[in-house]
Amino acid sequence: MRFPFALTKKIASHIIKHKLRKTPKFAMVLQLEPLHTCNLTCTGCGRIREYSTNLKDMVPLEKCLAAAMECDAPMVSICGGEPLIYPKIEELVAGLREQGRVIYICTNAMFMRKKMKDYLAAIYSPAVEPKLKKLLDQKLISDKDAETIRNSNRRGELRESQTSKKPVIRPTKWMYWNVHVDGLEFTHDLIVEREGVFKECIEAIKMAKILGYQVATNTTVYKETDVQEIEDMFKFLSSLEVDGHTISPGYEYDAAKKDMVTRLGKQPEDFFLTRKMTRQKFAKILDWGRAFTIFGTPVYQEFLAGKRELTCTAWAIPTYNIKGWKAPCYLMTDGHYDGYREMLAKVDWNKYGVVDGVARDPRCENCMVHCGYDPSGALGTNYQSGDNWKNIKYNFGAKPRPFPSSPELAQRAFNGFTIGKGHLAEAKAAINSPAAGARGAFSRKEEEHHETHVSTVCGTSDTSQRDDLLAKIKNVKKIEVGPE
Ligand code: SF4
Ligand code: SF4
Numbered sequence: 403m404r405f406p407f408a409l410t411k412k413i414a415s416h417i418i419k420h421k422l423r424k425t426p427k428f429a430m431v432l433q434l435e436p437l438h439t440c441n442l443t444c445t446g447c448g449r450i451r452e453y454s455t456n457l458k459d460m461v462p463l464e465k466c467l468a469a470a471m472e473c474d475a476p477m478v479s480i481c482g483g484e485p486l487i488y489p490k491i492e493e494l495v496a497g498l499r500e501q502g503r504v505i506y507i508c509t510n511a512m513f514m515r516k517k518m519k520d521y522l523a524a525i526y527s528p529a530v531e532p533k534l535k536k537l538l539d540q541k542l543i544s545d546k547d548a549e550t551i552r553n554s555n556r557r558g559e560l561r562e563s564q565t566s567k568k569p570v571i572r573p574t575k576w577m578y579w580n581v582h583v584d585g586l587e588f589t590h591d592l593i594v595e596r597e598g599v600f601k602e603c604i605e606a607i608k609m610a611k612i613l614g615y616q617v618a619t620n621t622t623v624y625k626e627t628d629v630q631e632i633e634d635m636f637k638f639l640s641s642l643e644v645d646g647h648t649i650s651p652g653y654e655y656d657a658a659k660k661d662m663v664t665r666l667g668k669q670p671e672d673f674f675l676t677r678k679m680t681r682q683k684f685a686k687i688l689d690w691g692r693a694f695t696i697f698g699t700p701v702y703q704e705f706l707a708g709k710r711e712l713t714c715t716a717w718a719i720p721t722y723n724i725k726g727w728k729a730p731c732y733l734m735t736d737g738h739y740d741g742y743r744e745m746l747a748k749v750d751w752n753k754y755g756v757v758d759g760v761a762r763d764p765r766c767e768n769c770m771v772h773c774g775y776d777p778s779g780a781l782g783t784n785y786q787s788g789d790n791w792k793n794i795k796y797n798f799g800a801k802p803r804p805f806p807s808s809p810e811l812a813q814r815a816f817n818g819f820t821i822g823k824g825h826l827a828e829a830k831a832a833i834n835s836p837a838a839g840a841r842g843a844f845s846r847k848e849e850e851h852h853e854t855h856v857s858t859v860c861g862t863s864d865t866s867q868r869d870d871l872l873a874k875i876k877n878v879k880k881i882e883v884g885p886e
Contacts, residue, residue, distance in 0.1 A: 434481070515605065523551045
């Protein structure tokens with residue numbers, strides 16, 4: 403099966419239960435943001451800019467669990483900020499599991515290996531040695547790590563429950579690491595503004611697969627995204643036996659850009675990933691859905707490919723964070739509410755989305771994001787004959803085979819920092835070259851018509867901040883080179 407049977411059954415029964423009860427609006431996935439602190443500062447991340455990233459501003463564990471209980475979504479995506487910084491992340495995962503939910507830990511992967519080493523230490527016995535050997539052989543842990551793991555539980559006498567009350571994040575079919583992957587190495591590291599992050603993501607994914615975790619990835623496509631790079635990224639991730647991928651078009655509403663359209667008469671295409679452009683980018687989504695394990699219904703995929711219309715059902719993927727229930731959706735903030743039911747009742751949902759090609763709110767005009775429209779495909783909004791069958795066939799169909807791994811594929815993936823061609827290396831080379839400034843870190847991208855920027859931010863994704871990044875790097879260059 404494409405997805406684990408137990409998971410598919412759980413989600414299907416949730417929908418059927420509410421359909422039979424004729425519940426008008428209900429939650430499918432809770433986007434839970436226990437904190438907005440992050441160890442990275444990705445270009446275009448709305449979360450670390452919109453909210454406080456102070457570590458004191460966190461949702462207490464009990465409130466996180468109560469939010470999940472209240473909306474009763476069968477799936478919870480723990481995002482942020484970086485959720486692995488949340489001091490009670492293990493307790494949160496354990497608590498959500500006790501509630502019987504499917505969990506996605508939406509992470510930039512920088513602390514994943516640390517959390518998996520904690521797990522190994524907690525379960526260590528000689529039976530773990532073959533796995534340790536594999537991890538050592540692939541240099542996914544160091545000799546020192548292995549020793550620490552062994553010493554933490556050398557005689558197998560102390561078990562997790564005895565050593566400390568602190569749980570660990572264990573592999574289970576009910577949980578996915580959901581790793582942000584922004585493209586191949588050069589692009590990813592550029593977007594997250596740090597070299598080596600892509601390499602860490604891949605090493606964490608490899609380690610997770612060896613230990614039996616389920617791993618998904620999460621990618622957002624923007625105006626500049628090169629479709630071929632996305633396909634190469636899927637091939638590479640599939641060769642690592644990643645279990646599923648979320649892919650969604652970026653949301654690029656920005657008041658300043660909109661103002662330029664209305665006031666200065668500029669074309670929206672100059673700034674936005676318009677619906678038309680999204681449909682072009684996603685023209686092959688149905689083929690990708692056949693070749694790779696893409697999450698999301700085929701109905702949503704048809705919507706992305708421009709084969710049909712859907713109506714936004716943002717209430718089905720609610721977001722809960724330090725300020726409460728965020729309305730109307732993960733992307734836009736018109737208010738926060740204390741309760742999910744209160745939000746459902748007080749928000750005028752008819753003000754949002756695009757219906758029959760007409761945007762009810764200008765900010766929704768170009769939005770086709772998965773958190774607004776993927777549930778629409780599952781819930782039968784704009785139902786067309788045969789949709790249910792399509793969804794069933796997709797979910798219960800055979801899982802696509804992993805793409806064959808090859809040195810050539812890996813070479814295409816590691817096209818930046820690993821081979822000494824990271825964006826900072828390029829910047830330094832440009833600075834040190836006699837023609838400094840003639841070809842900067844980003845000029846390669848600027849010269850090409852098809853720039854490659856793919857971002858999977860767990861926050862909102864306004865790419866206008868990419869301009870800030872370019873300016874920032876140029877300033878660094880000026881400082882390093884000195885006044886002209
Ligand atoms: S259409 Fe998009 S931006 Fe508008 S409410 Fe729905 S999810 Fe939010
Ligand atoms: S996109 Fe995610 S990883 Fe990047 S800065 Fe924002 S919260 Fe952190």
